[in-house]
Each structure stands twice: as structure tokens, then as C-alpha cells.
Amino acid sequence: MAKIGIIGIEGRMGQAIAKVLATSKHGLVGGVGRGEQAFELAAQSDVLVDFSAPQAIENNLRAARGENIPILIGTTGLSEMELGEIADAAQDIPVLQTGNTSLGVNLLAHLVGQAATKLGPEWDIEILEMHHRMKMDAPSGTALLLGEAAAAARGIDLTGHSESGRDGHTGARQDGAIGFAALRGGTVAGDHSVIFAGSQERITLSHNAEDRSIFARGAVQGATWLIGKPAGRYSMKDVLGLD
Numbered sequence: 122m123a124k125i126g127i128i129g130i131e132g133r134m135g136q137a138i139a140k141v142l143a144t145s146k147h148g149l150v151g152g153v154g155r156g157e158q159a160f161e162l163a164a165q166s167d168v169l170v171d172f173s174a175p176q177a178i179e180n181n182l183r184a185a186r187g188e189n190i191p192i193l194i195g196t197t198g199l200s201e202m203e204l205g206e207i208a209d210a211a212q213d214i215p216v217l218q219t220g221n222t223s224l225g226v227n228l229l230a231h232l233v234g235q236a237a238t239k240l241g242p243e244w245d246i247e248i249l250e251m252h253h254r255m256k257m258d259a260p261s262g263t264a265l266l267l268g269e270a271a272a273a274a275r276g277i278d279l280t281g282h283s284e285s286g287r288d289g290h291t292g293a294r295q296d297g298a299i300g301f302a303a304l305r306g307g308t309v310a311g312d313h314s315v316i317f318a319g320s321q322e323r324i325t326l327s328h329n330a331e332d333r334s335i336f337a338r339g340a341v342q343g344a345t346w347l348i349g350k351p352a353g354r355y356s357m358k359d360v361l362g363l364d
């Protein structure tokens with residue numbers, strides 16, 4: 122049995138993970154919310170799971186490092202600086218950071234990579250996502266993960282090739298760009314489509330999350346997998362054996 126500590130326990134994902142743990146062989150040792158002590162939680166846990174907010178990352182990494190335990194970070198909307206802090210922490214402890222913990226999305230990313238490899242750069246790639254009205258960040262962490270998969274397959278850097286937030290007189294699409302569009306509304310748990318638009322034809326690869334339990338199950342699987350691993354940076358592809 123693994124002792125799992127949840128950062129962001131009162132949130133939508135924190136509650137979904139607690140529900141999964143209630144019927145699993147793994148134990149929930151507790152959780153913390155805003156302003157509470159991640160350090161005390163880390164001292165009682167085998168692994169930390171963070172679904173909170175980007176501002177909490179630095180503190181949460183310090184808590185995991187202080188106890189020499191792994192951490193799974195599902196929080197999205199991370200800045201370059203926060204991603205740098207994650208890379209730094211991964212020199213000392215196992216860290217899994219991902220925009221999506223579900224099996225379906227990670228398989229989708231794998232398929233997107235395959236399609237991008239087979240289809241030449243004349244096929245434009247556009248990524249469309251829709252989420253519930255409370256979501257704080259755009260493009261979603263999943264959209265970026267899918268964009269990274271397409272960019273890696275094409276041998277390009279996503280940052281230098283992404284186009285998002287088109288509005289007004291945008292001019293023509295840049296050759297080789299990966300486009301992002303975000304919709305927000307209602308209670309949508311997470312819909313993502315990757316569109317490959319060629320000449321007179323289109324291929325669309327999609328995933329629809331019907332419930333947060335898919336992310337919660339993946340988070341528990343990823344967190345328990347991390348226990349006992351050497352320090353380093355891991356992804357759900359490692360957990361699910363998708364490479």
C-alpha cells in the first residue's frame with residue numbers, strides 16, 4: 122500500500138483522486154489546500170500528487186525534495202520558470218509532470234506523433250480544445266502536450282511554431298505552424314481534437330473526457346509507479362509503456 126498525499130485536495134481533481142483512493146488498495150494520507158503545509162504532508166507520504174495552481178509549484182517541489190519523495194505534478198498553465206524549477210528538482214527526486222494523466226490522451230499523443238511523421242509539412246496542424254467554464258489556463262496542458270508530440274515528430278520546436286489566440290486581421294497562416302484554439306463553457310471535463318488539414322482532405326484525431334475519474338485513475342497509477350524510481354524526469358508515456 123502506498124501513502125499518497127494530495128496537494129489541492131479540496132479542488133475538483135483533488136476530490137476525484139480521493140474518491141478513487143477510497144476504493145483502491147492505496148491509502149490517502151491526507152491533503153492540503155491553499156496556505157496549508159505541504160511540508161507536513163510530505164513527511165507522512167510516500168509520494169505527493171499536485172493538482173493545485175502554478176504558484177504552488179516552488180513550495181511543493183521543496184516539500185518533496187525535503188523528504189526525498191517523488192512528486193506527480195498535474196497542474197497546468199506552468200511558466201518557463203516553473204518548468205525550470207521542475208527540471209532542477211528532477212536532479213534530486215523522481216518527478217512526473219504531465220498535462221494529462223489519462224490513458225486515452227496519452228495514446229492520442231502517440232497517434233498524433235505517428236500521423237505527423239507520416240504526413241508532410243504541407244498538412245497544417247490545428248489543435249482545438251474545450252473545457253468547463255472554470256478553467257484558468259489556455260491552451261490547456263493537454264493541447265500543449267499534443268502540440269509537443271506533433272512538433273517532436275516533425276523535428277521542430279513548438280515554442281517557435283505555435284499560433285494561438287487568432288483575432289482580427291491575422292494575415293495568412295504561417296507555413297509549418299501548429300495552431301491552438303480554446304473554447305470554454307459549461308461543465309466539459311476536457312475535449313481535444315488534433316486536425317491535420319491537407320489539400321482537399323482532413324484527418325481529425327479526438328479524445329473526449331466524460332468524467333474526471335479518468336485523470337484521477339491515471340494520477341494514482343502514475344504516482345504509485347514513481348515510488349522507488351531513481352531521480353529524474355518522467356512522463357505518462359513511461360508509466361503506460363507507450364514509446
Ligand SMILES: NC(=O)C1=CN([C@@H]2O[C@H](COP(=O)(O)OP(=O)(O)OC[C@H]3O[C@@H](n4cnc5c(N)ncnc54)[C@H](OP(=O)(O)O)[C@@H]3O)[C@@H](O)[C@H]2O)C=CC1
Nearest residue numbers: 129131132133134154155173174177195196197220221222
Ligand atoms: N494533468 C491532468 O490530467 C489534469 C490536470 N488538471 C489541472 O489541475 C489543476 C487543478 O484543477 P482543478 O482541480 O479542476 O482546479 P480547482 O480549482 O478545482 O482545484 C484547485 C485546488 O487547489 C487549491 N490551491 C490553489 N492554490 C494552492 C496552493 N498554493 N497550495 C495548495 N492548494 C492550492 C485550490 O484552493 P482554492 O479553492 O482556495 O483556490 C483548489 O482547492 C489545474 O491546473 C488543471 O488544469 C486538471 C485535470 C486533469
Ligand SMILES: O=C(O)C1=N[C@H](C(=O)O)C[C@H](O)C1
Nearest residue numbers: 197220256261262263310311
Ligand atoms: O482544468 C481541467 O479541467 C483540465 N486540465 C488539463 C489540461 O489543461 O489539459 C487536463 C484536462 O483536459 C482537464
